[in-house]
Amino acid sequence: MSVLSTLRHPIIAAPMAGGPSTPTLVAAVSAAGGLGFLAAGMIDTGRLLADVAEVRAGTDRPFGVNLFLPDPGDVDEAAVRAYAERLAPQAAQRGVRLGEPVGGDDAYPEKLAALLADPVPVVSFVFGLPDRAAVTALRERGTEVWATVTRPDAASAAADLGVDAVVVQGTEAGGHRGGLPDDDDYGLLPLLRLAAARCDRPLVAAGGLVDGPSVAAVLAAGAAAAQLGTAFLRCPEAGSSPMHRAAVASTAPTALTRAFTGKRARGVANDFLRQHDAVAPSGYPQVLHLTRPLLAAARRDADASVANLWAGQAHPLARDVSAAQVVAEVSADARAALATVVERSSRWG
Numbered sequence: 001m002s003v004l005s006t007l008r009h010p011i012i013a014a015p016m017a018g019g020p021s022t023p024t025l026v027a028a029v030s031a032a033g034g035l036g037f038l039a040a041g042m043i044d045t046g047r048l049l050a051d052v053a054e055v056r057a058g059t060d061r062p063f064g065v066n067l068f069l070p071d072p073g074d075v076d077e078a079a080v081r082a083y084a085e086r087l088a089p090q091a092a093q094r095g096v097r098l099g100e101p102v103g104g105d106d107a108y109p110e111k112l113a114a115l116l117a118d119p120v121p122v123v124s125f126v127f128g129l130p131d132r133a134a135v136t137a138l139r140e141r142g143t144e145v146w147a148t149v150t151r152p153d154a155a156s157a158a159a160d161l162g163v164d165a166v167v168v169q170g171t172e173a174g175g176h177r178g179g180l181p182d183d184d185d186y187g188l189l190p191l192l193r194l195a196a197a198r199c200d201r202p203l204v205a206a207g208g209l210v211d212g213p214s215v216a217a218v219l220a221a222g223a224a225a226a227q228l229g230t231a232f233l234r235c236p237e238a239g240s241s242p243m244h245r246a247a248v249a250s251t252a253p254t255a256l257t258r259a260f261t262g263k264r265a266r267g268v269a270n271d272f273l274r275q276h277d278a279v280a281p282s283g284y285p286q287v288l289h290l291t292r293p294l295l296a297a298a299r300r301d302a303d304a305s306v307a308n309l310w311a312g313q314a315h316p317l318a319r320d321v322s323a324a325q326v327v328a329e330v331s332a333d334a335r336a337a338l339a340t341v342v343e344r345s346s347r348w349g
Contacts, residue, residue, distance in 0.1 A: 002164065003062045003121050003144050004202055004224050008033030009331035010215070012204055013323070014229030015039035015066030015124070016175060016310070019239035023051045025323055027058025028237045032324040033331075035225075037124065041068040042288075045110045052120060064122030064146070065115060070105035071127055071263070071284050077101075079281035080262075084290055086279065090306075094297040101286035119143045124167060126178035127263075129154065135161050146204065150179030151186060155195035155203075165202045167227060168195045171256070172208030174230045174312035176265040185256070189221055196222040210317040212333020219334065220341070230312040231330065234320045243302045247309040251316045260295065260308040262287025268315070271305040272298075 004010075011034035015021050018039070026036030038055060040048045048065070055063050080101045091098045115123055116137055123138055124146035135145045139162070147158035148167040158166050169178045170188025186194070188207040195203055205218035206227035215226040233240045233248045240248070247268040255269045259276040263284035267273065281287065298306035319326070 002202070003035065003064075004165065004204075006062060007035055007225065009327050010219065010223075010225040010334070011035070011327045011331055012206075012225050012227040013037055013232055014173075014175075014206060014227045015041075015064070016229050016233070016238075017041035017066075017068075018310070019241075020233055020244075022237060022239045023054035023058065025232060025235060025237040025239070026063050027055045028235075028323040029232070029327055030055075030061040030063045031059040032327040033061075034327040035062060035064060035122070037064040037066050037122075040065050040111055041106060041126075042285075045107055045114050048111055049114055049118070052118070062121035064124055065120050066124045066126060067108060067111055067115075068106045069125055069128040069130065070108050073282070075103065075262075075283040075286055076281055077286075080283045080286050080290065083276075083279065083281050083287065086276070087291065087294060091294045091297075094294060094301070096293040096297045098294060099289045099292045101283070101290040104285055106285070115143070116141055122146060124148060126176070128180055129158055129161060130163075132161055135163060139164070148178035148206075149195065150177055150191070151184055152191065152194035152198055154179060155199040159199045159201045163201060165204055165224070166195065166199055167204045167206055168192050168223070169227075170205075170207030172266075172313040173206055174254070174266050174315065175310040176261070176263050177256075178206075188218065192218060192221050192223060208312050208314045210312070210314045210330075212330050212335075213337040214314065215330055215334040216337035216341070220338065226334075228326070228330070230315045231318050231326050232323055233311065233315075234318050235323045235326060236320075237323045241299060241302075243299070243304050243307060244309055245320075247304055248311050248315045248318050249320070254311055254313050254315065258282055258287065260288075260291055261285070262290075265308075265310060266312060268309040268311050270307075270309065272307075
């Protein structure tokens with residue numbers, strides 16, 4: 001029996017790295033009948049294992065862990081150095097030095113080994129597709145494997161690898177793009193329909209989904225479940241800062257940018273994004289490590305003009321309610337929206 005078939009509600013909590021996806025949030029979503037996901041990106045393996053243990057203590061329902069795949073792309077080191085020179089005065093004003101723009105694999109081999117040794121119900125991947133050996137090893141241990149894609153051909157490639165489900169992420173999504181660095185910007189509904197035509201695996205729709213009618217739309221378009229991230233950012237169980245919560249509650253526009261981390265990500269537009277987006281180089285995790293001290297100082301000072309404020313395009317629809325309420329109410333509203341469509345369609349013929 002697949003994990004998706006055991007859910008009482010078709011609601012997946014997206015793995016939000018950087019603090020929002022706390023073990024408390026993950027456990028609350030799963031306990032409410034959805035599926036919570038831990039974000040394993042940019043934490044060490046010990047922290048990951050501690051978070052897994054905390055989720056298990058909070059619920060006996062299934063949950064997932066999301067891994068960052070190492071970025072295989074070449075980085076223009078000269079462009080990264082030039083970006084550092086550009087940002088240095090801004091860091092100095094904050095009384096901090098920029099970080100070293102080092103590369104790295106986010107301890108991916110160690111984290112994968114830990115999840116093979118102590119299996120969890122689901123492991124999902126972003127920033128590319130896992131290799132066949134990882135898929136096979138995880139599935140042999142009873143772990144479902146989900147891959148994240150942002151273009152149609154990646155959905156069929158993921159199915160060919162033998163994954164159990166494919167997360168289809170549209171450009172409306174908040175945070176980092178989950179596919180390869182130069183993927184096209186497909187909107188969720190076109191991408192979902194194109195993926196459904198090329199992929200025989202269950203599809204999980206992600207990107208701009210915050211309320212019931214939007215979830216109803218992707219379920220009608222072929223998704224088996226909907227992955228929500230921004231919808232949970234204002235929940236008391238989330239690790240979002242007060243500044244981040246305020247930005248999500250606002251009606252400010254969002255934009256995709258490399259300015260904060262060197263990888264395209266969507267956040268609420270602010271001065272830092274507008275000042276540096278046009279010249280920010282493609283280079284992850286180098287730019288992320290470079291900007292970390294500056295962004296940490298901005299969060300310390302509660303300066304929303306500089307801090308990264310990840311959010312999807314529909315962020316004003318997010319509410320300050322519990323995670324369990326999000327799961328139950330969005331699911332109920334989706335059912336009501338689908339029933340309304342059925343009722344309306346009965347008059348068309």
